[in-house]
Amino acid sequence: MEENKLPLSFYQAYDTCTLAQKLLGCELVHNSPDGITSGIIVETEAYLADDPACHAYNRRTPRTEPMYGPAGTIYVYLIYGMYQCVNVVSNREDIGEAVLIRALQPTQGIELMQTRRSFNQKKQREENRKIALKELCRGPGKLVKAMGIERSVHNNQHLFDSSLFITKPIMEDFTIVAGSRIGINVGRDLPYRYYVHNSSFTSK
DNA sequence: CCGGTGATGTTC
DNA sequence: AACATCACCGGG
Numbered sequence: 630m631e632e633n634k635l636p637l638s639f640y641q642a643y644d645t646c647t648l649a650q651k652l653l654g655c656e657l658v659h660n661s662p663d664g665i666t667s668g669i670i671v672e673t674e675a676y677l678a679d680d681p682a683c684h685a686y687n688r689r690t691p692r693t694e695p696m697y698g699p700a701g702t703i704y705v706y707l708i709y710g711m712y713q714c715v716n717v718v719s720n721r722e723d724i725g726e727a728v729l730i731r732a733l734q735p736t737q738g739i740e741l742m743q744t745r746r747s748f749n750q751k752k753q754r755e756e757n758r759k760i761a762l763k764e765l766c767r768g769p770g771k772l773v774k775a776m777g778i779e780r781s782v783h784n785n786q787h788l789f790d791s792s793l794f795i796t797k798p799i800m801e802d803f804t805i806v807a808g809s810r811i812g813i814n815v816g817r818d819l820p821y822r823y824y825v826h827n828s829s830f831t832s833k
Numbered sequence: 834c835c836g837g838t839g840a841t842g843t844t845c
Numbered sequence: 846a847a848c849a850t851c852a853c854c855g856g857g
Contacts, residue, residue, distance in 0.1 A: 674852070682852070692841060710838025712853050729852055751837095770853045812852055 630658060630665075633796040637789055640700035645719040645726040648700075649675040650823050652717065652728060654800035656736060659776045660792045664741045666776050668733025668766050669800050672824040672831045674810045676716070678726050682816035685725025695785040696725040702787050705773070705780040711750075712770030715778050717788065717795070731811070731822075733766035734800075734830040735775070742766070742775035768832045800825070 635655065643651055650673070658667040676683040684706070685696040695704040695718060702718035704727050716727035735742060742765050747755050766772035778793060788794045804826035809817050811832065824831045 676852075684852080688842080690842075706852085707838095707840060708851060709853050710840075710851095712838095714852060716852085731852085768853070810852070814851095 630796060631794070634789065635795050635797055637701055640717070640719065640788070641721075643719075645677055645728060646675045646821060648717070648719045649673040649728040649821070650805050652730075652795065653805060653823060653825055654798040654803060656796045656799055657730060657733060657772075657776065658737075658794055658796060659778060660794075661777045663777065664738050666735075666738030666742050668735045668772065668776070668830075670730055670732075670795075671734050671828045672730075672732035672822070674729040674731055674823070675719075675821040676727050676729065677821070678720070678724050680816050680819065680821075682810065682813045682819075683725065683727075685727075689725065693725060696727050697723050698785065699787070701789055702785065703783050703791060703793060705778060705784040707780060708770070713773045713778065713780050714769040715773050715776075715783070715793075729769060730772065731769050732824070732828075732831045733772050733776075734828065735762060735765050739765070741777075745777055746771065746775050763829050767830060803828075 652670050685693040699722045704716040716729050718727045720726040746760050749756050806826045807820045808822045810822045
């Protein structure tokens with residue numbers, strides 16, 4: 630599996646919008662101390678340097694610094710106080726652009742993902758609710774929790790040198806649909822959201 | 834629909 | 846120091 634990692638050159642080869650589409654069909658893998666979990670990327674969003682919705686738009690601060698790193702850097706941030714989202718940094722060093730991973734089709738470690746998703750951090754215990762396969766990684770916050778991705782661990786690491794990595798495309802013959810990004814105000818008119826047509830694992 | 838939740842950036 | 850914002854999710 631490790632040997633199927635995307636090469637560094639893959640992340641450097643494309644502009645951000647193209648990379649966001651090229652990552653569809655690839656597998657996101659986390660080789661964690663608790664076990665391996667993975668899923669096929671079925672939904673992404675591009676965030677560009679000249680794009681007001683981009684965290685790095687006109688600002689280079691401690692939080693956004695990973696976005697200015699080399700392509701393939703991992704950018705994890707906290708949102709709404711309780712969720713984290715994971716991005717693949719794109720373009721050249723010193724240009725703040727990235728691709729947000731929004732949904733996965735789960736492949737390996739499904740039970741572990743269900744366990745992670747079922748853990749109620751407020752009550753500090755696991756709850757009984759059974760989470761449907763389709764719901765496991767449908768959304769950026771959900772997939773980060775299911776995959777066990779942690780800002781404190783993975784932020785500013787590189788996909789080529791981390792327990793979190795991406796392998797070459799394993800999905801074949803799919804159509805890519807472009808549309809407006811989800812959950813943002815500025816830049817909502819830009820068609821920078823990409824997803825696999827007819828996949829039942831994408832968010833809405 | 835609506836509110837929880839906390840880091841971040843901006844304004845004072 | 847205070848405030849507005851926020852690439853979300855789950856309960857209703």
